[in-house]
Amino acid sequence: xxxxxxxxxxxxxxxxxxxxxxxxxxxxxxxxxxxxxPSFDPFPLEGYRSRVAGRIPGFSxxxxxxxGQGDRVDRYAQFALVAAKxxxxxxxxxxxxxxxxxxxxxxGAGMGGMVMGEREITQLYEQxxxxxxxxxxxxxxxxxxxxxxxxxxxxxxxxxxxxxxxCSSSAHALGQAMHAIRAGTADAVIVVGADxxxxxxxFAGFCSLRALSTKYNDMPxxxxxxxxxxxxxxxxxxxxxxxxxxxxxxxxxxxxxMYAEVAGYAATSEAHHMVIPREDGEEVAITMRLALKDAGxxxxxxxxxxxxxxxxxxxxxxxxKAIRLLFKSRADKLAVSATKxxxxxxxxxxxxxxxxxxxxxxxxxxxxxxxxxxDPDPACALAGLSAQPQTRKTKVALINAFGxxxxxxxxxxKSLST
Amino acid sequence: xxxxxxxxxKIIQALADYLKRDAASIQTTHHLRDDLGxxxxxxxxxxYRIEEVFNIQIPDQDLVGLTTVGQVIAYVxxxxxxxxxxxxxxAKAVAKAPAAKRSTKSKKA
Numbered sequence: 001x002x003x004x005x006x007x008x009x010x011x012x013x014x015x016x017x018x019x020x021x022x023x024x025x026x027x028x029x030x031x032x033x034x035x036x037x038p039s040f041d042p043f044p045l046e047g048y049r050s051r052v053a054g055r056i057p058g059f060s061x062x063x064x065x066x067x068g069q070g071d072r073v074d075r076y077a078q079f080a081l082v083a084a085k086x087x088x089x090x091x092x093x094x095x096x097x098x099x100x101x102x103x104x105x106x107x108g109a110g111m112g113g114m115v116m117g118e119r120e121i122t123q124l125y126e127q128x129x130x131x132x133x134x135x136x137x138x139x140x141x142x143x144x145x146x147x148x149x150x151x152x153x154x155x156x157x158x159x160x161x162x163x164x165x166x167c168s169s170s171a172h173a174l175g176q177a178m179h180a181i182r183a184g185t186a187d188a189v190i191v192v193g194a195d196x197x198x199x200x201x202x203f204a205g206f207c208s209l210r211a212l213s214t215k216y217n218d219m220p221x222x223x224x225x226x227x228x229x230x231x232x233x234x235x236x237x238x239x240x241x242x243x244x245x246x247x248x249x250x251x252x253x254x255x256x257x258m259y260a261e262v263a264g265y266a267a268t269s270e271a272h273h274m275v276i277p278r279e280d281g282e283e284v285a286i287t288m289r290l291a292l293k294d295a296g297x298x299x300x301x302x303x304x305x306x307x308x309x310x311x312x313x314x315x316x317x318x319x320x321k322a323i324r325l326l327f328k329s330r331a332d333k334l335a336v337s338a339t340k341x342x343x344x345x346x347x348x349x350x351x352x353x354x355x356x357x358x359x360x361x362x363x364x365x366x367x368x369x370x371x372x373x374x375d376p377d378p379a380c381a382l383a384g385l386s387a388q389p390q391t392r393k394t395k396v397a398l399i400n401a402f403g404x405x406x407x408x409x410x411x412x413x414k415s416l417s418t
Numbered sequence: 419x420x421x422x423x424x425x426x427x428k429i430i431q432a433l434a435d436y437l438k439r440d441a442a443s444i445q446t447t448h449h450l451r452d453d454l455g456x457x458x459x460x461x462x463x464x465x466y467r468i469e470e471v472f473n474i475q476i477p478d479q480d481l482v483g484l485t486t487v488g489q490v491i492a493y494v495x496x497x498x499x500x501x502x503x504x505x506x507x508x509a510k511a512v513a514k515a516p517a518a519k520r521s522t523k524s525k526k527a
Binding site: 049208209210214215232233273274275276314 | 479
């Protein structure tokens with residue numbers, strides 16, 4: 001019997017709220033965090049095919065952290081610090097009572113420090129003064145700056161890793177943290193997913209990839225519409241999610257409140273195409289099946305799926321095809337929701353937000369609505385999808401996450417009352 | 419003003435360069451995916467070149483009608499010479515392209 005791994009703390013920085021209570025209230029109310037991008041100054045906004053995003057305007061680090069802490073890292077790492085702080089407090093996890101080398105940090109980040117990265121690259125090429133590249137440029141754009149700063153801020157000296165698999169990054173971070181605890185290399189892991197790259201270059205790149213929604217620039221709140229017939233691409237978001245994972249033994253020893261168990265995980269590659277998923281859904285179905293097997297649960301026991309559901313035409317349909325392949329007649333009995341309909345696609349943060357939503361769903365029995373499901377697409381219809389909040393007893397949740405590079409992840413989260 | 423043949427030659431040449439094959443082997447009736455083997459990402463890369471050659475921006479919603487070489491030529495001709503040529507893709511061409519299957523919005527993301 002392998003070590004059980006439980007979730008004991010949650011933290012969120014999102015377009016619909018900073019802090020878990022605000023986030024979850026807004027999610028259940030079906031509030032959209034998508035708004036018009038006011039400017040990419042000095043670049044003309046008309047040059048961007050998509051002009052909507054799930055932004056966090058007015059975020060100020062000083063509001064959440066002591067002065068000086070985190071002012072040398074990029075926006076995504078600042079989000080990570082704030083989310084981790086909340087999660088540690090939520091778990092009542094006190095580092096002074098821990099053996100620091102037994103506490104790890106695993107961060108999932110897709111793009112990393114692009115705010116400073118873009119600025120420095122632009123300045124170098126414009127001004128041609130290499131000696132004026134900022135001394136902090138390298139530490140900031142190095143992709144493990146968030147995992148580094150989180151460890152420094154909170155004194156976690158155990159395994160410190162960053163996983164970058166694009167949109168599935170923090171689903172893998174959750175899974176790898178579970179593995180580290182199961183393997184006995186850590187008692188607890190601070191898992192964070194973070195990205196903040198609604199920046200002129202990255203955003204333009206996603207526009208050029210024709211991956212973003214462009215039809216709803218005048219109706220931002222309607223742009224992210226997973227599974228709806230009118231969907232036309234994803235909406236980029238920013239944010240961070242943090243979860244404290246620890247062994248059941250460790251959590252019990254310190255009498256921690258437990259949300260749920262991270263019970264299973266699978267990581268696969270479709271070995272197919274950099275950005276296009278296999279249209280038959282076979283590989284996604286295999287990934288989900290492997291995660292369920294790892295968790296020791298059957299498809300018949302699954303109650304809820306937090307879908308990857310980015311609101312792209314093909315991606316959403318492939319996911320539903322895969323769900324039908326694996327779950328067969330049970331597919332229409334599952335409750336399903338698409339968190340990206342609320343906050344957009346937060347890239348590296350997406351898997352961690354899905355983990356947080358799953359933990360809250362399992363403990364509350366409340367399933368957040370999937371926004372803009374006005375005209376469900378028959379190609380990806382599931383009876384358990386709803387534009388309204390649902391209340392259902394849920395004991396087993398499955399998280400899907402797919403990333404560029406032909407990358408798939410699935411994570412199983414179980415109620416502790418089973 | 420760009421002549422149809424100029425547009426056609428430039429597009430076929432751009433395709434030939436992209437596909438690393440002889441321009442003479444590319445027909446206007448060729449389907450980008452089924453005949454030339456372009457997947458949705460390759461179509462986007464090819465259109466990116468064409469946007470540069472003709473100094474135009476192709477909105478995402480127009481991509482759905484661009485599934486054959488002939489449709490791309492007609493579309494670009496309409497965009498570069500709006501007063502002399504039909505600005506819209508011929509209705510027939512649009513009708514031929516089933517939306518979901520041919521869409522380029524197929525990213526995993």
